[in-house]
Amino acid sequence: MLLLFDIDMTLTSTGGAGMRAMKAAVTRAFGDRFVPGEVPFAGRLDPLILSDMLASSGLEATPEQLRQVRVSYAQILSEQIAQGDCHALPGVFALLAHLTGELARRPDLTLGLLTGNYEETGRMKLRACGIDQSPFAVSAWGDESPHPAPKRADLVPIAISRDAARRGRTLSPERVIIIGDTPHDVDCAKAHGCRVLGVGTGHSTPQELLARGADHALPNLADTTSVAGWLLSAPGA
Numbered sequence: 001m002l003l004l005f006d007i008d009m010t011l012t013s014t015g016g017a018g019m020r021a022m023k024a025a026v027t028r029a030f031g032d033r034f035v036p037g038e039v040p041f042a043g044r045l046d047p048l049i050l051s052d053m054l055a056s057s058g059l060e061a062t063p064e065q066l067r068q069v070r071v072s073y074a075q076i077l078s079e080q081i082a083q084g085d086c087h088a089l090p091g092v093f094a095l096l097a098h099l100t101g102e103l104a105r106r107p108d109l110t111l112g113l114l115t116g117n118y119e120e121t122g123r124m125k126l127r128a129c130g131i132d133q134s135p136f137a138v139s140a141w142g143d144e145s146p147h148p149a150p151k152r153a154d155l156v157p158i159a160i161s162r163d164a165a166r167r168g169r170t171l172s173p174e175r176v177i178i179i180g181d182t183p184h185d186v187d188c189a190k191a192h193g194c195r196v197l198g199v200g201t202g203h204s205t206p207q208e209l210l211a212r213g214a215d216h217a218l219p220n221l222a223d224t225t226s227v228a229g230w231l232l233s234a235p236g237a
């Protein structure tokens with residue numbers, strides 16, 4: 001079984017620091033030619049958020065400017081989360097501790113990350129929230145889609161193939177579970193026949209995530225017994 005956790009508003013909250021830092025990074029590069037608008041962030045890939053922010057101000061960035069914005073974003077995020085309200089969401093520490101304990105008893109179990117974050121800033125958020133990253137044996141990050149028009153769904157086969165390289169065989173899709181807080185998490189799982197646990201700690205309610213197609217949804221991850229019980233009882237082999 002492969003459990004793939006989203007980061008923002010599933011495991012962690014940065015209190016909006018991620019959004020503020022990305023806007024500040026674009027402002028640092030483009031000055032007042034950049035007019036921060038209403039670009040959706042939740043559940044989306046960082047490179048897409050960035051390109052939408054630029055497009056909303058009619059800006060075109062060179063690859064070097066995009067690289068510089070990404071560097072600035074990490075610098076600014078680091079400063080913001082040092083002084084901000086970065087925390088793990090309810091039940092996350094206990095759930096990850098429980099699942100990490102299960103790794104020793106269940107050789108078939110892999111924990112992983114599937115997130116729209118760039119790797120450096122995704123890891124920064126987890127570190128700032130005190131989450132041990134060592135149990136996550138596979139990951140797929142927001143800039144890893146091989147396609148010119150990247151989608152979150154592109155990350156699912158990447159995570160599955162990395163897991164397959166470790167275990168020596170490819171899991172059937174129903175043995176792969178995405179845990180996330182947005183309709184994008186549900187959609188990316190369903191695009192590949194994977195299962196989804198929706199978590200209502202972001203903008204979507206459990207009912208909305210169920211209506212979108214989640215197999216199960218909860219207000220948060222606080223009930224360790226119930227969450228772990230559901231996650232570890234996936235069908236198939």
Ligand SMILES: [Mg+2]
Binds near residue numbers: 008180182
């Ligand atoms: Mg999220």
